[in-house]
Amino acid sequence: MLLEADSVEVAFGGGISGGARRLALRGVSLALPADQPTILAVVGESGSGKTTLTRLLLGLLCPTAGTVRYLGQDIARMDRAAHAAFRREVQAVFQDPFAAYNPFYPVDRILILPARQFGLVATRAAAYALAEASLVQVGLRPAETLGRYPHQLSGGQRQRLMVARALMLRPRVIVADEPVSMVDASLRATILQNLYGLTVDHRISLLYVTHDLATAYQVADRVAVMQNGVVVEEGDVEAVIRRPQHPYTQALVAAIPPPDPTVPWGVDDEAA
Amino acid sequence: MSAALRPAAEPPVLEVRDLDVAFETRRGRAHAVQGVSFTLHRGERLGLVGESGSGKTTTALALMRLLRPPGRILGGEAWLGELDLLAAKPAALRQARFARIALVPQGAMNSLNPVLTCGTQIEDLLQAHGVPAGGAATQTRIARLLDGVGLASEIARLYPHQLSGGMKQRVCIALAMALGPSVILADEPTSALDVIVQKQVLRTLIAAQKTLGAGMVLVGHDMGLMAQFAHTVGVMYAGTLVEVGPVRALFADPRHPYTRMLIASLPRFDRRRHFVGIPGMAPSLFNPPPGCPFHPRCPQATARCAAEIPQEQILPDGRRVRCHYAQEPALAA
Numbered sequence: 001m002l003l004e005a006d007s008v009e010v011a012f013g014g015g016i017s018g019g020a021r022r023l024a025l026r027g028v029s030l031a032l033p034a035d036q037p038t039i040l041a042v043v044g045e046s047g048s049g050k051t052t053l054t055r056l057l058l059g060l061l062c063p064t065a066g067t068v069r070y071l072g073q074d075i076a077r078m079d080r081a082a083h084a085a086f087r088r089e090v091q092a093v094f095q096d097p098f099a100a101y102n103p104f105y106p107v108d109r110i111l112i113l114p115a116r117q118f119g120l121v122a123t124r125a126a127a128y129a130l131a132e133a134s135l136v137q138v139g140l141r142p143a144e145t146l147g148r149y150p151h152q153l154s155g156g157q158r159q160r161l162m163v164a165r166a167l168m169l170r171p172r173v174i175v176a177d178e179p180v181s182m183v184d185a186s187l188r189a190t191i192l193q194n195l196y197g198l199t200v201d202h203r204i205s206l207l208y209v210t211h212d213l214a215t216a217y218q219v220a221d222r223v224a225v226m227q228n229g230v231v232v233e234e235g236d237v238e239a240v241i242r243r244p245q246h247p248y249t250q251a252l253v254a255a256i257p258p259p260d261p262t263v264p265w266g267v268d269d270e271a272a
Numbered sequence: 273m274s275a276a277l278r279p280a281a282e283p284p285v286l287e288v289r290d291l292d293v294a295f296e297t298r299r300g301r302a303h304a305v306q307g308v309s310f311t312l313h314r315g316e317r318l319g320l321v322g323e324s325g326s327g328k329t330t331t332a333l334a335l336m337r338l339l340r341p342p343g344r345i346l347g348g349e350a351w352l353g354e355l356d357l358l359a360a361k362p363a364a365l366r367q368a369r370f371a372r373i374a375l376v377p378q379g380a381m382n383s384l385n386p387v388l389t390c391g392t393q394i395e396d397l398l399q400a401h402g403v404p405a406g407g408a409a410t411q412t413r414i415a416r417l418l419d420g421v422g423l424a425s426e427i428a429r430l431y432p433h434q435l436s437g438g439m440k441q442r443v444c445i446a447l448a449m450a451l452g453p454s455v456i457l458a459d460e461p462t463s464a465l466d467v468i469v470q471k472q473v474l475r476t477l478i479a480a481q482k483t484l485g486a487g488m489v490l491v492g493h494d495m496g497l498m499a500q501f502a503h504t505v506g507v508m509y510a511g512t513l514v515e516v517g518p519v520r521a522l523f524a525d526p527r528h529p530y531t532r533m534l535i536a537s538l539p540r541f542d543r544r545r546h547f548v549g550i551p552g553m554a555p556s557l558f559n560p561p562p563g564c565p566f567h568p569r570c571p572q573a574t575a576r577c578a579a580e581i582p583q584e585q586i587l588p589d590g591r592r593v594r595c596h597y598a599q600e601p602a603l604a605a
Contacts, residue, residue: 045466045467045468154553155324156553184323184324184493185323185493185494185495185534185537185538186323186533186534186537186549186550187549188537189537189539189547189549189550190547190550190551191549192547193547193549196545196547211466211467212467212539213467214539214541215539217541217544218539218544218545218546218547219545237544241541251468252467252468255467255468255470256496256541257471257494257496257497257499257500258496258499258500259495259496259523259535259538260523261499261519261520261523262520262523265471265500266475267471267474267475267478267500267501268475268478268501
């Protein structure tokens, strides 16, 4: 397996901090296969544990029980070299780019810092060339973005910058946690198309975490539905949407408004 | 009775004419709402939809006269019966708010007072409009209101932090219903909620609107939700209403390219990997492009679009569209 969570459990609270011990994840197993690039959507509502799961898979959080493995190796027990490879090859795209960037760094520094950190480029000129190329890939114009600070970019540009930064490091996996939930609907399709197209072109596996089953359907090959820290249903995206088995998945599917006023949805009893 | 079949003789409960709002800032004037006109009838649900910055929330706040500086109403009229909301004196406004026109604010969950119980907040509202406080009759009224939005009467004794987001949203709907207004403005009432709760709250909102027979304006960004909620849809772009019309006609045959692209961008369950975005960005309100504000993003724009601001056209089916080419066949997307 490429990246895998094996029966992971995460508990918050209890211990010396007091408060009730609560399980954010209760024995979750999910995997991205190594043989071919896969897009796996993790769908759930707030509190379902999906963000906790992304933090585990990125190595930002340790499971209370269970193991996270990258290429078969427990990420908590890797040697320095393997861990550095893991850090470069598994990249993140977060929900709120404002929270992810250092507000005092201009775009060129945001891009060049990780490129040098991971030894992808030897010279400053090479770093700039790489940064420019990765901006172009996501449809940003280097001349208009490189010298700017995050607050000078629009929400859509900030989100694309995060995709550019992740792609620049030539990852094998991108973990995207609600990458378009803070973006206007008109931009959502463009950013998802970009993310989808680039992961396919570069044979990158994508873990797409979202509350939105409709965009999960657009992007993913497989989908895992989470509720209260448990994966309640997992399967091929077409099968899960057309024939949801678990009552919670059925409720999620029914909660998507059909974008057609002639299709009844059941919020207005009189509507026909 | 659907809004479309209403006898034309009945006057609208709200008539907005040429609403103009600007924000005067150090960077200059941002003309956030320009010449917005619409009517709302008893029992009608109007969806105002647009991207962030399109002026939909500003329109709602201006109608409630809740705009704060640097926001300023430059002109227009908004007739709530015989009262022009935009010209009304503070005392008249205070009487009209919630009694005749109520707002379910954006992020309603954070607009409740954290140190008062939900019951006290409803009681305060009633009292401010002359309903005597305390007493069994008031308590019964509060319990009935909560019941009307699907909450148990015990909720009255709880503080907002003891409730979930969906429950707080329902308390806000109960507040908006409390005095039986003829118009309810709901500003993104479900966008902070999980999808399953969103559907339940929308159902509550529609039930409340029907119980009162009120006209309702739902401000939102989700065109899919509007398809299910609204009788009439108004699409806003860069401060103007670019297309207004009955929901079915508008979805079946959108006449403004922006409406067309908004509908096409909705994710669909019949086609995977079908991404239709709207390229480009909304224009700066400080420095709008000449001509049609949508022309830099419009696939059908001509030289005329870059030069001339389109006037509103009224189509045979009553739709109002601000596009030079509203009556011409649409190009394939």
